[in-house]
Amino acid sequence: DLLVGGFPCQDYSVAKTLNSSKGLKGKKGVLWWEILRLVQLRKPQFVFLENVDRLLKSPSNQRGRDFAIMLKTLGDEGYAIEWRIVNAAEYGFPQRRIRVFIVATRIKRGTSNLDPQEVILKKGILARALPLEKLKLAEDEIELHDTADVLTSKFNKGGGKSPFLNAGYFINGVAHTIKTVAKVADTPMVLGDILVPDSQVPDEYWIEGKRLKEWQYLKGAKSIERTHKGSGTKYNYAEGKMAFPDLLTNPSRTILTGEGGTSPSRFKHIIQTKGGYRRLMPIELERLNGFPDNWTQSLEDGSLISDARRAFFMGNALVIGLIQKVGTVLASEIRKTNS
Structure with missing residues (x-):
């Protein structure tokens, strides 16, 4: 059928x-x-x-x-x-x-x-x-x-x-x-609707103050001179400014497969709550796609899946x-x- x-x-x-x-x-x-x-x-x-x-x-x-x-x-x-x-x-x-x-x-x-x-x-x-x-x-x-x-x-x-x-x-x-x-839906959901309480967020998801500038730089507008590998021609690679932090009053940006991991990135979501700046947890990424909580937490044999892998799954998933x-x-x- x-x-x-x-x-x-x-x-x-x-x-x-x-x-x-x-x-x-x-x-x-x-x-x-x-x-x-x-x-x-x-x-x-x-x-x-x-x-x-x-x-x-x-x-x-x-x-x-x-x-x-x-x-x-x-x-x-x-x-x-x-x-x-x-x-x-x-x-x-x-x-x-x-x-x-x-x-x-x-x-x-x-x-x-x-x-x-x-x-x-x-x-x-x-x-x-x-x-x-x-x-x-x-x-x-x-x-x-x-x-x-x-x-x-x-x-x-x-x-x-x-x-x-x-x-x-x-x-x-x-x-x-x-x-x-x-x-358009009359009562749309937004990023802030799917967050877990700050008290349930592990330490590794919070951004240390000394690393905040790295995130801000990657999210900001920039023009970088580069050289084409084939011809040797110099050119400017430009990127526009992205929201920093991501607004809790809007729907989130598209989850990408590289959402997981602690390293700073232009494309990962960063939010600000009362507790400070942090990345999104796997359970929150699951909620953004509409999956039940902890859908990607473990394999059938009970072995746990890494948070980075769980984020990768959600970057490949559908709503x-x-x-x-x-x-x-x-x-x-x-x-x-x-x-």
């Missing part, structure tokens, strides 16, 4: 530089072809996939090509495909984690007559799971009638930005895409409340299909 997957994101991720993002040709991105093979073999009613939003812009020299190939090859197997870039914080969760969700439905008789805007904004699986504001929106159409090998060489060659917007619907060789606006919302609608559709 349902194939679920989250193929590795390293070749698409925003954590990569533009020139090093290799997309479908990368060592990680090629797993897409295994997903397609499973679809061809099992022909599930539904396919639910997740990746970083950079997927819609990959690769750097042919923006949107990889996503066009995914739509084309999955569509050729008889599927209509919805996609949406979703920020978890907009739906009330305490983390600004942005991902693209892709839901493919095996085409049945009459499906081709659906209005693409109705699917994107109201009637589709993603629209019902993650509501949108009711706005009059301009729709772009992207024809993908060429074969995958032609798309590989020609799609958006030298065309600048990706033509795929944050939401869309692909059917019968045409991608319909719209810039949508999420219907499970979003998956639950989509899964609820999918479960309803599967029951209808099987009844």
Whole structure:
């Protein structure tokens, strides 16, 4: 009934530089072809996939090509495909984690007559799971009638930005895409809502006063002269200022896999409470993704997992409340299909 997957994101991720993002040709991105093979073999009613939003812009020299190939090859197997870039914080969760969700439905008789805007904004699986504001929106159409090998060489060659917007619907060789606006939750959670009391925070999570300047420097704006290894050309590497400390009144930034460990870092969260400045604990990272407390604490045999490893797990995880919302609608559709 349902194939679920989250193929590795390293070749698409925003954590990569533009020139090093290799997309479908990368060592990680090629797993897409295994997903397609499973679809061809099992022909599930539904396919639910997740990746970083950079997927819609990959690769750097042919923006949107990889996503066009995914739509084309999955569509050729008889599927209509919805996609949406979703920020978890907009739906009330305490983390600004942005991902693209892709839901493919095996085409049945009459499906081709659906209005693409109705699917994107109201009637589709993603629209019902993650509501949108009711706005009059301009729709772009992207024809993908060429074969995958032609798309590989020609799609958006030298065309600048990706033509795929944050939401869309692909059917019968045409991608319909719209810039949508999420219907924001009335009572959103924020970083401060998930913190444990200061009295329960171990000493190693508190930042010593003598190390505070290191954190402040890494979080601050800077311009550093560097030399290109290949050409020897000198250039300035610039970074903008980041919030220091992270605001407890806002959703958190995206958890990254390097969140753990005591060494100062630009990307780790630092908060300030009555007890001082400190890093986030694994239990708090679990809460930011919606997991039960201490979900990553130990293995099945009872052996403990290091805090750094637990942080790594949460940097690779999803905000499970979003998956639950989509899964609820999918479960309803599967029951209808099987009844």
